[in-house]
Amino acid sequence: MYDIYNWPTSNGRKINIAVEELEVDYKIHPIAIGKGQQFTNEFTTLNPNQKIPAVIDQDGPGGLPYVLFESGAILMYMAEKHGKLMPSDTSMRYEVVQWLMFQMGGFGPNLGQAHHFRRAAPEKVPYAINRFTKETRRLWGVLDDRLKGQQWVAANEFSIADIAIFPWAMRHEWQGISLEEFPNVKCWYERVDERPGVRRGLAAQLPG
Numbered sequence: 416m417y418d419i420y421n422w423p424t425s426n427g428r429k430i431n432i433a434v435e436e437l438e439v440d441y442k443i444h445p446i447a448i449g450k451g452q453q454f455t456n457e458f459t460t461l462n463p464n465q466k467i468p469a470v471i472d473q474d475g476p477g478g479l480p481y482v483l484f485e486s487g488a489i490l491m492y493m494a495e496k497h498g499k500l501m502p503s504d505t506s507m508r509y510e511v512v513q514w515l516m517f518q519m520g521g522f523g524p525n526l527g528q529a530h531h532f533r534r535a536a537p538e539k540v541p542y543a544i545n546r547f548t549k550e551t552r553r554l555w556g557v558l559d560d561r562l563k564g565q566q567w568v569a570a571n572e573f574s575i576a577d578i579a580i581f582p583w584a585m586r587h588e589w590q591g592i593s594l595e596e597f598p599n600v601k602c603w604y605e606r607v608d609e610r611p612g613v614r615r616g617l618a619a620q621l622p623g
């Protein structure tokens with residue numbers, strides 16, 4: 416049983432999708448980041464970095480509750496624990512880890528900055544908009560090349576790498592990206608989007 420402290424953002428949705436794909440028991444506890452609920456003492460004990468998502472596995476190592484934060488780490492923990500969404504073979508497993516890190520280190524932080532400067536920033540700063548839009552577009556190109564002739568991002572199977580990337584790709588319009596420009600990503604996107612587990616994960620917590 417997982418207690419999931421979350422809000423339906425790109426990082427948050429990864430976890431809701433993962434538990435639905437894994438078909439495990441969970442309960443979502445909304446943390447309204449727009450209202451600053453990530454800064455409460457209670458939430459800070461779960462994630463000292465004060466960002467969603469955070470998770471408690473009530474049946475962690477030794478049968479004790481185990482607290483996790485950082486979406487990539489949570490995905491790896493769940494995949495390893497349930498023996499799904501990440502292959503056991505070392506070279507294939509690290510293919511998944513590499514593309515998961517591509518998302519955590521690039522196709523996330525830069526896209527997030529593009530969202531901020533293109534949409535949210537009260538002041539339109541051309542330098543920042545250009546910098547993050549250009550890097551976002553480059554990262555989409557890397558992903559498109561990767562998906563040429565491939566059904567899934569890594570290891571020839573649906574994995575936590577696909578789960579991590581998809582909710583960020585969902586926000587393509589916020590990034591000034593059209594799926595038509597990246598045909599390999601578009602085919603993959605449609606493939607991921609039609610998975611029942613993904614649909615259930617997205618529906619599990621609608622935007623507040």
Ligand SMILES: N[C@@H](CCC(=O)N[C@@H](CS)C(=O)NCC(=O)O)C(=O)O
Pocket residue numbers: 424425426427448453465466467468484485486487
């Ligand atoms: N690297 C972290 C990033 C988490 C993150 O940035 N969460 C955002 C929502 S997507 C958040 O909590 N923002 C609220 C804030 O920054 O105060 C992860 O992947 O878990």
